[in-house]
Amino acid sequence: MHIRFFFVSVLGFSAVAAADLAPNELGKIPILTYHKISDEDTEYTRSRASFAKDLVELQRHGFYPVTLAELRSGRITTPKGKIPLLLTFDDSSESQFKYEADGSLTEGCGMEIMERFQKQNPDFPLRGVFFVLPKAQYPNNFFGQPDKIGAKLKYLTGKGFEIGSHTLWHANLKKYRNKIEEQLGLGTYEIQKYLKGYAVYAFALPYGIFPPKADEPRLRAGKFKGKSYKHDMIFDYSNAPSYSVYDAKFDTYRIKRLHGNEATLKKLFKRATKEKHIFFVSDGNPETVTVKKTDADRVRLKPGLKLVTY
Numbered sequence: 001m002h003i004r005f006f007f008v009s010v011l012g013f014s015a016v017a018a019a020d021l022a023p024n025e026l027g028k029i030p031i032l033t034y035h036k037i038s039d040e041d042t043e044y045t046r047s048r049a050s051f052a053k054d055l056v057e058l059q060r061h062g063f064y065p066v067t068l069a070e071l072r073s074g075r076i077t078t079p080k081g082k083i084p085l086l087l088t089f090d091d092s093s094e095s096q097f098k099y100e101a102d103g104s105l106t107e108g109c110g111m112e113i114m115e116r117f118q119k120q121n122p123d124f125p126l127r128g129v130f131f132v133l134p135k136a137q138y139p140n141n142f143f144g145q146p147d148k149i150g151a152k153l154k155y156l157t158g159k160g161f162e163i164g165s166h167t168l169w170h171a172n173l174k175k176y177r178n179k180i181e182e183q184l185g186l187g188t189y190e191i192q193k194y195l196k197g198y199a200v201y202a203f204a205l206p207y208g209i210f211p212p213k214a215d216e217p218r219l220r221a222g223k224f225k226g227k228s229y230k231h232d233m234i235f236d237y238s239n240a241p242s243y244s245v246y247d248a249k250f251d252t253y254r255i256k257r258l259h260g261n262e263a264t265l266k267k268l269f270k271r272a273t274k275e276k277h278i279f280f281v282s283d284g285n286p287e288t289v290t291v292k293k294t295d296a297d298r299v300r301l302k303p304g305l306k307l308v309t310y
């Protein structure tokens with residue numbers, strides 16, 4: 001009797017799990033935004049313990065870190081049945097990435113927590129975008145240790161992380177409309193000082209505040225004293241999951257991001273348990289876009305990709 005009950009449970013569970021894992025590449029993609037990693041959980045700070053716990057829960061709920069480059073090209077390598085997740089880190093504070101005098105990572109900084117988790121979970125890759133502030137005040141001045149900026153940027157890009165612009169010193173571009181080209185031209189220039197030829201194509205608006213509509217083209221490309229910039233992925237802070245990059249509604253100049261705080265994460269995990277159908281679930285093939293037949297007319301294919309419907 002006992003054994004029989006056990007079998008019924010197992011079969012019931014696997015049937016549900018299989019249904020959950022059907023590819024749905026028009027579903028939503030969560031893009032999480034973290035700021036400071038420190039002692040407590042507040043609006044712009046995630047405690048070290050909570051950040052470590054988030055990684056565990058993200059993996060447990062089927063999320064899988066993706067690169068921005070994959071979202072940009074549409075060639076998403078997320079394994080079949082997993083939900084691509086983009087981690088982003090704003091404001092380049094020392095709490096995200098700190099070195100000790102002996103060259104080791106400081107215990108409890110964001111990078112150290114991620115590396116420790118990854119060592120124990122090799123199937124959860126280290127990926128994410130750092131939106132940096134090269135000329136902010138300490139501790140947000142390019143990760144707080146001026147003599148280690150180059151080493152940190154090379155370490156990050158070498159590991160598979162990516163770097164984006166967040167202006168020079170967190171300028172509210174609605175207020176500083178007259179400084180848009182200066183903030184963005186020099187922002188890119190300061191990153192490329194350390195990473196020669198690095199394509200800074202991603203930009204996150206400080207506070208998520210856009211300048212007036214007429215100024216928006218100035219966020220995408222421009223030049224200040226011979227220093228040019230070109231952004232083709234612009235991120236907001238609207239606290240909503242992003243549309244799929246294959247969805248006709250996806251706007252590359254207003255990509256939605258979620259807040260990396262307790263309330264939003266709780267909601268995200270609840271939805272990943274109870275409403276998994278709303279998320280992008282990968283088909284495991286970077287060359288194909290798999291969607292339900294009824295969704296096919298909503299697809300905007302990227303060049304070179306093939307549509308598969310079911």
Ligand SMILES: [Zn+2]
Nearest residue numbers: 090091206207
């Ligand atoms: Zn910021």
